[in-house]
Amino acid sequence: MANEYRIFVANKSREYLCRHGQNILSSSIEQGVRVIKRGCLGGGCGFCKIRVEAGQYELGKVSIKALPAEERKEGFVLACKTVPLSDLVIRISGD
Numbered sequence: 001m002a003n004e005y006r007i008f009v010a011n012k013s014r015e016y017l018c019r020h021g022q023n024i025l026s027s028s029i030e031q032g033v034r035v036i037k038r039g040c041l042g043g044g045c046g047f048c049k050i051r052v053e054a055g056q057y058e059l060g061k062v063s064i065k066a067l068p069a070e071e072r073k074e075g076f077v078l079a080c081k082t083v084p085l086s087d088l089v090i091r092i093s094g095d
């Protein structure tokens, strides 16, 4: 199992590393890659919604209002509750 994963932000041409077990929002903040909107940091507001285009991940408990089931099926996640299990390619929503 890798100690860290590479997170490539496709529509911003940015890349950063995320430690194993860390969520992809906090790792981006830690590394000063401020491309994902932040809000509650607890899976409730939906500000950090992004789409995963490639890779494996685990999504923690999130508000169904912030992330409806249909959006999950399309690959949308809440970055503050998403932990990578492989390198990921993500896309920032709204761009």
Ligand code: FES
Binding pocket: 037, 038, 039, 040, 041, 042, 043, 044, 045, 046, 047, 048, 049, 066, 078, 079, 080, 081
């Ligand atoms: S920051 Fe509020 S759901 Fe992620």
